[in-house]
Amino acid sequence: MWVDVGIIFLLIIAVGFCYRLSERLRSLKGLTTILAPSIERLSKILNNSNQSIAFLKQATEASQKGLETYIPDAQAISEDVTLLIEHADRISYRLDELIVKASEIEKNLRQTLLVSMKQSEKQTRLNADILSKTQVRQNDPRDLFVQRVISRYPKEPSVSVQEPARNQG
Secondary structure, three states: OHHHHHHHHHHHHHHHHHHHHHHHHHHHHHHHHHHHHHHHHHHHHHHHHHHHHHHHHHHHHHHHHHHHHHHHHHHHHHHHHHHHHHHHHHHHHHHHHHHHHHHHHHHHHHHHHHHHHHHHHHHHHHHHHHHHHOOOOOOOHHHHHHHHHHHHOOOOOOOOOOOOOOOOO
């Protein structure tokens, strides 16, 4: 009998437990009906994000292939540009040196021209003075005589000229 009472007691506890479980299952069914639209939206969002990720993977692979073809060309161009920049730097230094030398040459040339102009002006003044002091003679017999005497002697100083013999007596 005590066994029967114990079984009845356990059955009452089991019925109470099942009742509470049934209540909780009903409340969960109510929550699933309430959460179902949210779950569907979440499922759609996850599907869209999966599709977006797949699209991004394809785009990334295409970009990677494109970059793999252009990167060696870009590196070669970069090396060429670097060489050109170094060459341009060397040329600019040489041009700077040439500019300095050219300014020195210009300075020396101006000094030379100034001295030359002064000498030319001095010579011109001397020539003008000589011309003003001498009279212009045309067909003067004295000039013809001087020209004939000058023409007898060679113009080169290396040739020795014999002096005419003088009459003694």
